[in-house]
Every structure is written in structure tokens, then in C-alpha cells.
Amino acid sequence: MSLLEIKNLTVEFQTASGPFRAVDGVSLKVDEGEVLAIVGESGSGKSVSMLAAMGLLPWTAKVTADVLTFNGRDMQSMSDAERRKIIGREIAMIFQEPIASLNPCFTVGYQIEEVLRIHTDLSRKARRDRAIELFQSVGIPNPEERLGHYPHQMSGGQCQRVMIATALACNPKLLIADEPTTALDVTIQKQILDLLMKLQAEHGMGLIIITHDMGVVAETADRVIVQYKGRQIEQADVLSLFSAPKSVYTKALLSALPENATGGRLPTITEKLTDAEIFAGAVR
Amino acid sequence: MTPVLEAKNLKRDYHIPGSLMKPAKTVHAVKGVSFTVEEGKTLAIVGESGCGKSTLARMVTMIDPITEGEMLIDGRKVDIASEPLTSEMRSKVQIVFQNPYGSLNPRKKIGDILTEPLVINTKVPAGERRDRAMAMLKKVGLEEKHYGRYPHMFSGGQRQRVAIARALMLNPRLLVLDEPVSALDLSVQAQVLNLLADLQDEFRLTYVFISHDLSVVRHIADDVMVMYFGEAVEYGSRDQVFDDPQHSYTKTLFAATPRVDIDAIRARVERRKRVA
Numbered sequence: 001m002s003l004l005e006i007k008n009l010t011v012e013f014q015t016a017s018g019p020f021r022a023v024d025g026v027s028l029k030v031d032e033g034e035v036l037a038i039v040g041e042s043g044s045g046k047s048v049s050m051l052a053a054m055g056l057l058p059w060t061a062k063v064t065a066d067v068l069t070f071n072g073r074d075m076q077s078m079s080d081a082e083r084r085k086i087i088g089r090e091i092a093m094i095f096q097e098p099i100a101s102l103n104p105c106f107t108v109g110y111q112i113e114e115v116l117r118i119h120t121d122l123s124r125k126a127r128r129d130r131a132i133e134l135f136q137s138v139g140i141p142n143p144e145e146r147l148g149h150y151p152h153q154m155s156g157g158q159c160q161r162v163m164i165a166t167a168l169a170c171n172p173k174l175l176i177a178d179e180p181t182t183a184l185d186v187t188i189q190k191q192i193l194d195l196l197m198k199l200q201a202e203h204g205m206g207l208i209i210i211t212h213d214m215g216v217v218a219e220t221a222d223r224v225i226v227q228y229k230g231r232q233i234e235q236a237d238v239l240s241l242f243s244a245p246k247s248v249y250t251k252a253l254l255s256a257l258p259e260n261a262t263g264g265r266l267p268t269i270t271e272k273l274t275d276a277e278i279f280a281g282a283v284r
Numbered sequence: 285m286t287p288v289l290e291a292k293n294l295k296r297d298y299h300i301p302g303s304l305m306k307p308a309k310t311v312h313a314v315k316g317v318s319f320t321v322e323e324g325k326t327l328a329i330v331g332e333s334g335c336g337k338s339t340l341a342r343m344v345t346m347i348d349p350i351t352e353g354e355m356l357i358d359g360r361k362v363d364i365a366s367e368p369l370t371s372e373m374r375s376k377v378q379i380v381f382q383n384p385y386g387s388l389n390p391r392k393k394i395g396d397i398l399t400e401p402l403v404i405n406t407k408v409p410a411g412e413r414r415d416r417a418m419a420m421l422k423k424v425g426l427e428e429k430h431y432g433r434y435p436h437m438f439s440g441g442q443r444q445r446v447a448i449a450r451a452l453m454l455n456p457r458l459l460v461l462d463e464p465v466s467a468l469d470l471s472v473q474a475q476v477l478n479l480l481a482d483l484q485d486e487f488r489l490t491y492v493f494i495s496h497d498l499s500v501v502r503h504i505a506d507d508v509m510v511m512y513f514g515e516a517v518e519y520g521s522r523d524q525v526f527d528d529p530q531h532s533y534t535k536t537l538f539a540a541t542p543r544v545d546i547d548a549i550r551a552r553v554e555r556r557k558r559v560a
Contacts, residue, residue, distance in 0.1 A: 189540065189542070216542050218548070252471070258503035259502065259543065268474045
């Protein structure tokens with residue numbers, strides 16, 4: 001049984017000029033201990049599909065799916081209260097802007113202990129010990145002292161470590177990382193990715209990485225889904241995606257990477273491709 | 285031939301005034317950097333946030349005065365701290381910023397954005413300003429009908445084209461590009477990089493290209509300078525720097541850059557299989 005299973009997920013937003021389909025028929029599966037990367041350019045619906053799966057979209061979004069189960073439980077028929085019990089405990093999410101996703105008014109220690117207070121029945125002392133342990137596991141030096149710091153006193157990389165620690169607080173079965181390193185420097189990005197992969201292997205959790213960076217995909221994923229304008233274009237394991245991409249769009253995307261350039265100009269095939277051609281070349 | 289840009293031991297300090305509880309402090313943002321850029325060449329400056337690369341860009345574009353050292357543009361010494369900047373010097377160096385959503389005034393039409401540098405720095409009559417803006421729009425791959433539109437009606441890549449067009453309106457010798465493609469999608473990034481290469485060939489433009497993306501730098505640069513805490517730790521031709529990095533920081537930077545390399549992916553997948 002897969003950890004998360006989605007079949008034919010569609011998300012529509014009502015706009016002034018009629019309904020807008022942000023996600024169109026996306027299907028995916030993640031198993032325990034597996035790393036899935038969802039890659040696409042802006043507007044490909046990669047974040048929205050995950051937010052929809054977690055029920056985090058505003059009421060203006062119309063979400064439909066044939067199947068939407070987590071660990072065998074149907075997420076669609078679930079009440080909000082039930083869903084809130086799962087989210088944060090069994091499914092956790094990390095967002096792109098670490099400094100923006102932490103509350104500037106509270107210490108990081110308060111914010112990580114808040115998660116434990118809501119989702120566990122640990123005592124105050126036990127929560128604090130757990131928070132220190134989590135900070136240690138994500139490599140924050142002097143955890144006792146750091147718990148009393150506010151987000152603005154920490155660097156972007158440190159804040160992202162706090163976010164990861166918070167997400168891991170209840171030992172989730174599935175972690176969704178939405179562009180976890182986009183706002184960070186390359187050397188810090190390397191550290192955070194290494195950390196994520198290490199923790200993923202240790203806990204054996206499922207990990208979904210949403211990214212636009214082919215380099216990040218190459219260094220982390222087991223399986224990859226390529227999305228374009230809300231539709232799935234290709235789904236493959238990481239090696240075959242890079243060594244033998246099947247769809248025209250993936251081929252075009254990979255050829256646009258500067259490191260693959262042969263001459264003085266980069267091939268810009270995506271510019272010449274129409275949406276219809278891209279969708280027709282999709283390989284599910 | 286005189287180089288377009290020559291910098292000798294450039295330094296820039298920022299003084300942070302003290303208050304009741306804090307003593308005054310001096311931040312050495314750039315600590316003595318020297319380089320030369322020949323006409324039609326591209327110098328890439330690489331480094332992490334806070335390493336002083338944007339401060340360097342501000343000095344080269346004559347926004348910030350130089351604390352110490354010497355800068356020559358087209359063989360002429362520039363020091364905005366002691367003499368006022370002439371519009372002639374102003375037109376020689378132009379800049380394109382990272383975020384095209386923030387660098388274009390949302391309340392101005394594209395036509396006004398493009399003609400504004402001419403209004404400020406030249407005495408070109410209105411009709412000719414309009415003609416030149418129209419011509420420039422076509423040069424950067426946009427159309428004449430875009431002249432009367434507002435920035436919010438364009439995509440990120442198109443906006444960056446507008447920002448490049450604006451920078452070229454004064455026929456500059458030197459263009460400073462501060463992370464011009466890092467906010468763009470992969471396919472759009474390729475288009476903008478190609479446009480920059482085409483424009484460089486056509487106008488014999490000289491680029492100072494600031495970036496943290498090593499694969500982009502490797503693609504477009506002739507020379508590369510790596511900065512770390514305000515110092516240039518590595519400076520040389522592209523092949524020199526990439527094939528044989530000397531400084532330990534450069535090596536760390538190369539090792540940290542995620543690469544799309546089939547053999548590396550295969551090795552990683554194998555490793556994971558063994559562990560599992």
C-alpha cells in the first residue's frame with residue numbers, strides 16, 4: 001500500500017474570467033522511504049497540487065479527485081478536525097521562504113514546542129528535551145541557547161533547519177518540501193539537501209520535493225514527475241528521466257540547461273513548442 | 285587597447301553610526317579588489333550573499349562612491365565622491381537588476397520606462413525618443429504594440445527584456461548584470477541568456493555578470509572572479525578557474541553546486557540501493 005495515493009486530481013479556481021484549472025488530472029503515488037521529485041516551471045501547478053492534497057487551499061479552490069488517500073484513509077471524506085490530526089503529525093510540510101514561514105513574534109523554541117503541545121501529550125519538560133534533541137539532529141549548535149532566539153536572529157539556513165526540525169517533531173510518515181532550498185546559497189543548499197536526505201534515510205519516511213531546479217532533482221530523487229501548466233508530462237525514475245527522456249517537453253527542458261550547451265547559444269525549443277504539442281508528447 | 289573597465293585595489297567601507305547602547309562600527313564590504321575587463325568580454329563575479337558582489341556592482345555603476353582605490357572606465361578615472369557625475373559618464377555604464385518585478389515602475393507604461401533615461405540624460409526630442417524606444421523593443425524581441433502597456437501585463441522573461449532594453453537606451457559601453465536570470469524559469473533563462481549574447485555581439489558590449497549559478501557562469505563568462513567575505517579569492521580565465529581552482533572556497537563552491545550528470549546520478553542510485 002502506498003503512503004500517499006492521488007488519482008486524477010483537479011483543482012479549479014473561480015476567477016472573474018471564468019474557472020481557471022491550475023491542476024488537471026494529476027496522479028501520483030509515494031511509498032514509504034521513497035523520494036519523489038515534482039519538477040516544473042512556475043505555473044505548472046506543482047505546489048497547488050500538494051496544497052490541495054493536504055487540504056490547505058482556500059475555499060475558492062474546487063478540488064476533485066478520484067482517489068486521495070493517505071495511509072489507506074480517504075482524505076476527501078474526512079472531517080476538518082480529523083484532517084488536522086494527520087497534518088503536522090503524519091504529513092509535514094516545509095516551505096520555500098524559511099524566514100517568512102516562521103512567526104517573527106515568537107521564539108523558535110516556542111514554535112517548535114507548540115507543535116509538540118498540539119500533537120502529543122508530552123509534559124512541558126519532555127517537550128523541551130525533545131526540542132533540544134530535534135535541534136541537535138538538524139545540526140543547530142548550542143540548541144539550549146538557540147531555543148530562546150527569534151527568527152530574525154538567525155540566518156536563512158538556520159531558519160530552514162528550524163523549519164525542518166519543526167516538521168520532524170512528530171516523526172511524520174511523509175514530508176513535503178516545497179522548494180526547500182531556492183532561497184539559500186549553494187553551499188547552504190548542499191548542507192540542507194544532505195540533511196534532508198540523511199533524515200529521510202534514518203526515519204524511512206516518504207519525501208516529496210517540489211522544485212524547479214534540475215540539479216536538485218538529480219541529486220535527491222528516486223522518481224520524478226514533470227509537470228507543465230497543471231498537467232503531468234512525464235513520470236519516470238530519475239536515471240531514465242535524465243538519460244533517456246521520453247516527452248518532447250522534458251527533452252527541451254534538459255537541453256536548455258547551460259551545462260548541456262554545446263555552442264555559444266542555448267537551444268530554446270520550449271519557445272517554439274505549442275501547448276498542444278507539449279501535451280500531445282506527454283508520457284504518463 | 286584600453287580596457288573598458290579597470291579597477292585597482294577597490295575598497296568600500298560602510299560606516300554604521302553608533303547609538304546609546306552600541307558603538308559605531310565600520311563594515312568592510314569590499315576589501316581591495318582589482319580586475320580589468322576588455323571590450324566585448326564578460327567578467328563573471330561569483331559568490332554567496334554578503335560577499336560584497338552587489339556592493340562592487342554599485343561602485344562600478346557609480347551609485348556608491350569608492351572608499352579607496354582607483355576605477356577607470358574607458359581609460360578615464362572616475363571618483364563620484366570628489367566630482368559630480370556627468371551625464372556622459374552616466375550613459376557609459378548601465379545596470380540590469382535581478383528582480384524584473386521590482387525594478388520596473390508599475391505605474392509607468394513601457395514606453396515611458398524606456399524613454400526616461402533619454403529624458404534625463406540627453407536632449408533628444410520626443411519624436412526621436414519614441415522611435416529609438418520602438419527600435420529597442422524590437423531588438424530585445426518584443427513588439428511595437430507593447431509600447432503602451434504596463435509592466436504587470438508581461439511575464440517575468442518579458443519584463444527582464446524590458447529592463448535590458450532600458451539599460452541599452454543610452455548606448456552604454458558597459459552593462460552590469462546583477463543576477464539577471466536567477467528569478468526566471470529554465471526555458472526563459474535560456475532565451476534571456478541568448479539575447480544577452482546576441483546583443484553583446486551586435487553592440488560590442490562589455491558585461492560584468494554577477495551570479496551565484498556556476499553553470500550559467502561557465503556558459504557565458506570569459507573571465508571569472510570568485511569573491512568571499514569582500515575579497516577576490518580567485519580570478520582568472522573561465523577555463524583556468526573551472527578546470528583548476530586554487531582556493532579552497534572555490535573548490536567548496538564547485539562541490540556544492542548540484543549538477544545534472546548521468547554518471548553521478550547512477551552512482552547515487554546504486555548507493556541508495558545498497559543501503560536499502
